[in-house]
Amino acid sequence: MDFFEVVLNRRSVRKFKDMEIPEEIINKILTAGIWAPSGMDNQPWRFAVIRDRKLKSEIARLTKYTAILENAPVLIPVFVDHNVTYDTVKDAQAMGACLQNMLLAIHALGLAGVWTGEILKNGNKVVELCGAPKKYELMAVICVGYSAELHKEGKRKSLDEVVFLRK
Numbered sequence: 001m002d003f004f005e006v007v008l009n010r011r012s013v014r015k016f017k018d019m020e021i022p023e024e025i026i027n028k029i030l031t032a033g034i035w036a037p038s039g040m041d042n043q044p045w046r047f048a049v050i051r052d053r054k055l056k057s058e059i060a061r062l063t064k065y066t067a068i069l070e071n072a073p074v075l076i077p078v079f080v081d082h083n084v085t086y087d088t089v090k091d092a093q094a095m096g097a098c099l100q101n102m103l104l105a106i107h108a109l110g111l112a113g114v115w116t117g118e119i120l121k122n123g124n125k126v127v128e129l130c131g132a133p134k135k136y137e138l139m140a141v142i143c144v145g146y147s148a149e150l151h152k153e154g155k156r157k158s159l160d161e162v163v164f165l166r167k
Helices: 005-011 023-034 053-058 066-071 088-108 118-130
Strands: 043-048 074-081 112-116 136-147
Touching: 005 088, 023 043, 023 074, 023 088, 043 088, 053 066, 053 074, 053 118, 066 112, 066 136, 074 088, 074 118, 088 112, 088 136, 118 136
Parallel strands: none
Antiparallel strands: 043 074, 074 136, 112 136
16 A cells, blocks of 8 residues: 555544454554654553453443444553653654554554544553553553444645745
8 A cells, every 4th residue: 555545544443343353463563663763762662462352341441432442353552661761752752653653554454443542541550451560651542453434534634724834
């Protein structure tokens, strides 16, 4: 798939088919994430891969979007490891780049996903449920699956609306 086709056609999907995702596909998504840039190459991202229905359900109850998380065949909680962080802004930028790489890879691989952030209010509970070290902080949970939704058209502001200086 052409890069711009991937970027322009990726959409957040919240309904998934009940289909398994092969481990090698999940590994490609994770690999896309770890190739994101990070300040001082600290690579602060850490992941959990959750297929277990019981654990998915426990995590899903920590957000108002319970049905989305329970319906996804795979959840990928994405954490920042504070054992290796050094600058709040730069580490946040790295984590955003990691998440974006993963979402673009999901789309390019013919799957669908959504980055859920509302669950962050219960991030410490997700850390506990995943058995992650206390120095890990939840950044998002990515829901991954094959789309059960029709493709939606996207809307963006024009460049004239967002570019305020060209000199």
